[in-house]
């Protein structure tokens with residue numbers, strides 16, 4: 206693809222504090238078109254904070270964030286129309302039916318109601334959810350809700366996707382379909398940030414992995430490149446090594462001993 210090196214996102218010296226606590230410590234990231242980025246890190250590393258900054262939800266950061274060539278601090282929100290987002294959950298919308306939710310999100314992205322409804326129907330059909338389109342999301346299983354969230358992030362055919370734990374709750378067959386959709390979207394030139402704590406999936410899906418620890422990028426490259434640098438066989442091994450975590454056995458043994466009743470204080 207000739208435009209493969211087109212810059213989609215550029216983050217320079219990004220820092221962010223909550224109160225007195227600095228949670229992003231100088232992040233630099235250059236992302237070009239068509240990449241699937243496994244965006245990983247321990248709890249509290251700063252993944253959601255960076256994504257919220259890129260979505261334009263947090264603006265009191267320091268540094269520069271350029272998306273589709275536009276510095277997002279200028280206040281022009283038009284770049285957001287080219288972004289799709291799968292949140293970790295969307296329980297706030299549980300009282301809406303699947304169709305109501307999708308039309309609502311479609312309209313937020315500037316789509317005409319009839320168009321949003323037609324596209325939502327076709328996509329729900331593909332995921333075998335058409336018969337329950339008028340049922341409330343609260344009655345859906347976790348996997349069914351997840352499929353609705355995935356559809357909602359794609360209705361407006363965005364160029365940049367942020368997916369947070371997108372496969373949680375999906376069965377093995379559905380996972381395969383979504384993985385394939387992801388790689389076909391990337392082949393079409395979409396850029397995808399894929400955040401997950403399931404390392405096997407990140408290893409399989411991503412063509413680039415960015416590991417954040419304490420608000421800093423500590424590894425950035427393909428899985429093979431990370432493997433060469435760390436000499437660990439799996440992404441979970443690399444993750445454990447780069448986050449300095451080695452005591453899982455001791456932690457587990459202590460936990461089990463408390464379950465067993467070995468401790469007076471338990």
Ligand SMILES: Nc1ncnc2c1ncn2[C@@H]1O[C@H](COP(=O)(O)OP(=O)(O)OP(=O)(O)O)[C@@H](O)[C@H]1O
Pocket residue numbers: 223224228246247248249250251252253254255
């Ligand atoms: N609104 C807030 N006010 C104060 N501190 C916050 C706020 N949001 C996040 N933090 C802190 O910022 C740090 C980074 O949080 P963030 O949610 O970005 O991490 P994360 O990498 O997404 O974690 P997880 O994997 O658990 O979702 C954490 O220490 C968190 O406690």
